[in-house]
Amino acid sequence: GAVVSQHPSRVICKSGTSVKIECRSLDFQATTMFWYRQFPKQSLMLMATSNEGSKATYEQGVEKDKFLINHASLTLSTLTVTSAHPEDSSFYICSARKAGGRETQYFGPGTRLLVL
Amino acid sequence: DQQVKQNSPSLSVQEGRISILNCDYTNSMFDYFLWYKKYPAEGPTFLISISSIKDKNEDGRFTVFLNKSAKHLSLHIVPSQPGDSAVYFCAASVGNSGYALNFGKGTSLLVTP
Numbered sequence: 567g568a569v570v571s572q573h574p575s576r577v578i579c580k581s582g583t584s585v586k587i588e589c590r591s592l593d594f595q596a597t598t599m600f601w602y603r604q605f606p607k608q609s610l611m612l613m614a615t616s617n618e619g620s621k622a623t624y625e626q627g628v629e630k631d632k633f634l635i636n637h638a639s640l641t642l643s644t645l646t647v648t649s650a651h652p653e654d655s656s657f658y659i660c661s662a663r664k665a666g667g668r669e670t671q672y673f674g675p676g677t678r679l680l681v682l
Numbered sequence: 683d684q685q686v687k688q689n690s691p692s693l694s695v696q697e698g699r700i701s702i703l704n705c706d707y708t709n710s711m712f713d714y715f716l717w718y719k720k721y722p723a724e725g726p727t728f729l730i731s732i733s734s735i736k737d738k739n740e741d742g743r744f745t746v747f748l749n750k751s752a753k754h755l756s757l758h759i760v761p762s763q764p765g766d767s768a769v770y771f772c773a774a775s776v777g778n779s780g781y782a783l784n785f786g787k788g789t790s791l792l793v794t795p
Contacts, residue, residue, distance in 0.1 A: 673725030
């Protein structure tokens with residue numbers, strides 16, 4: 567199989583704090599990892615594309631200084647929401663792409679972030 | 683700017699009947715299309731895909747049709763089962779973009795017994 571985990575699954579924090587979300591591919595090495603955000607009843611919006619050992623590529627409108635991505639290894643990427651504010655409350659989902667066909671992108675279970 | 687659109691937020695179908703989920707796109711550069719199924723509080727799981735060089739792909743009860751001239755694709759599920767109840771996302775990608783996916787807003791399918 568191809569399993570992707572995310573930790574934590576849910577986090578509640580105070581405004582102004584930073585939150586780190588981990589994404590791991592458990593049984594394969596990911597050539598690329600992606601970070602998405604989903605607001606209620608909206609589509610998953612791509613935030614950034616992350617390759618191991620290089621800087622992440624951010625989508626237009628996503629602040630790279632606010633959403634720090636570190637892709638330390640072929641199985642781990644982290645997203646840090648710095649100085650989180652209530653408007654950052656959302657569902658964050660990562661995916662990891664396995665070498666192979668175009669459908670080999672596997673999603674984590676997501677992290678629900680609530681900023682008070 | 684939403685490049686992939688699913689205009690029906692919800693669909694209810696009786697068990698045994700056909701479910702048809704529709705998706706439209708605006709970017710003519712998209713060359714690969716995927717359907718994902720998602721349960722609440724879980725990540726999407728891959729269901730079926732189609733390359734732009736094809737107009738149909740079938741996998742068991744699931745068939746995806748692609749009409750490039752209309753920039754439209756649809757997912758057919760037949761026969762529908764209660765376990766198919768979930769949110770279905772249409773996604774598209776461009777081959778040279780690193781395979782990042784552009785998602786629609788999803789259609790919530792409810793299959794009733």
